[in-house]
Amino acid sequence: MSIYSRDAPVAGPGRFFGRDVLVRSVVAGVQQGRSFAICGGPKTGRTSILDQVTGLVEQRWYREPRALKTVPVRFDLTDAHVGGPKMLAKQLWAKMREAVLSPRVFGDGKPITSVEPDFARASDPWVIFVQGCEDLWTDLGGTSGWCNWTLILDNGDFLLGHKLNSVLEPLSWMVQSKVSGTPSSLVITIGRAMRERLRERRSPLRWLRLALLGPFRDAEAEALVRSGFPEAQTPWLRKIYSLTGKHPHLLQNLLSLMETASLDLDQAAAELEPIAHQMFETVWSEIDLDRGVTYRGAYAAPEHALMQYALDVGGEIDLRRAERDLGIKPLTEFAQMFEYLGVMEKVLRQDSPVYLASCQLFNRWYADRVLR
Secondary structure (H helix, E strand, O other), X not given: OOOOOOOOOOOOOOOOOOOHHHXXXXXXXXXXXXXXXXXXXXXXXXXXXXXXXXXXXXXHHHHOOOOOEEEXXXXXXXXXXXXXXXXXXXXXXXXXXXXXXXXXXXXXXXXXXXXXXXXXXXXXXXXXXXHHHHHHHHHHOOOOOOEEEEXXXXXXXXXXXXXXXXXXXXXXXXXXXXXXXXOOEEEEEEOHHHHHHHOOOOOOOOXXXXXXXXXXXXXXXXXXXXXXXXXXXXXXXHHHHHHHOXXXXXXXXXXXXXXXXXXXXXXXXXXXXXHHHHHHHHHHHHHHOOOOOOOOOOOOOHHHHHHHHHHHHOOOEOHXXXXXXXXOOOOHHHHHHHHHOOOOEEEEEOOEEEEEOOOHHHHHHHHHHHHO
């Protein structure tokens, strides 16, 4: 069995690599009632981060046994749109109730029972949800199960679907309310669609603290490589970084192929290409967002103009010069988009940020895609 993960979330010592600063910030922030939107592209490790955060929040129960527990309540929104707002409220209630009333939360105390809100008859399921929270926490008062809870949502872009779009405002209201028993914080993973929504002045979730993912830093990528290849030499590392752009999914898959199939780097890179191309199609979908934008020629959309400019330069680009050369301004949001999609890297040169299209696998695929 490979120590590297081919296509599944990872968490825990020896499995989860990188994102240490982000994870520590989220764990500490959750304890203080802060909320976060973790923005990344396909396969950049969003779910793994939630797994790691969940585990570390729960570890605090045992490291600080006298402190007020914060109970993480995880929910994946992938299929939540099927039942609409009422079903979502009912599913979230069931997840919260199961987590909060767990014997692990009560410790030596005896868990209590609670009344189930009648979501089917509710005209507004979120009013019923909040009232149910208030009633449940009244019952928890004075017991060993008294706690806070944080709502942890994966695949937050599904909230933008026509069946769940109405949930955004009550969700925001519920998390920010001071009603006893409502979630003390929210952690949600998002992609480009929700990132664009959060930029709107009237967005219900505009108040979330935004954390942008991207490729691994050199030290993070090196730690991952050396966990399986401790004798790796610098030239070999640089070739891996250039090929994968230090994208977490590509890096894990490449290393797994070399480890489990005993392939050399060139052989593993050839085996990686179809895996990479499948992922790049989802990256393209994030760039396009079903808009069917023009992606080549003089009328190319700004994001495509920027990527093609980066490929033409073939090295680090300064956005101010790119804006002058392309006659498009501003380009910062598009550079950030490519960064959190994991196919462009931001580095500091004399305290000034420059960007690099650092993933050779993506660069070749993108150039071929544009020329089709």
